[in-house]
Amino acid sequence: DVVMTQTPVSLSLAIGQPASISCKSSQSLLGTSGKTFLNWILQRPGQSPKRLIYQVSKLYSEVPDRFSGSGSETEFTLKISRVEAEDLGVYYCWQGTHFPQTFGGGTKLELK
């Protein structure tokens, strides 16, 4: 199974500060289709997960452009240019390339 390793486990940041979350996979997530199914989702407290980014770097239409995703093969990064209050919660990376699909352990973003 593909192991997804997310770091850090938690982040405590003030509003306006940048954030960076790393996600590393134990094998390449480049699929035979030529696509890399690496997604980022956010679970706010008490809510179900919400979509953020798909295929490494593609933002869903409702996601603010302060979010960005990058990476390839086995190393991926989610960045927030300036953290806002609504960004708090747990961020998960999720690979959909290989079955069984697997999630990172999550990164909890807290506000200082």
Next chain:
Amino acid sequence: EVQLVESGGGLVQPGRSLKLSCLASGFTFSNYGMNWIRQAPGKGLEWVASISSSSSYIYYADTVKGRFTISRDNAKNTLYLQMTSLRSEDTALYYCARSTYYGDYWGQGVMVTVSS
């Protein structure tokens, strides 16, 4: 508006069965693969099973293989998860999510508690 509404959860004894449903609306259900994903209390997310749009391809996590069955009825816009031989470690909030590879929309989840 895309909506996914799970139902069928509850308290069940170990070894018993339960069937979850996920009613989809706001999109053409038969065009999308679907997933079940669960979250044990206070824990992270665990992928459980996926089914392609026409049910041609089905995948399971090893932890549920042979005990859980994912299925769908495209005429009823509904995704199912038949769970048998339930164990305490199956206790979780179960989400259905649209799109096999992206999980772009999630339901609110339904709680399954396995306990005697």
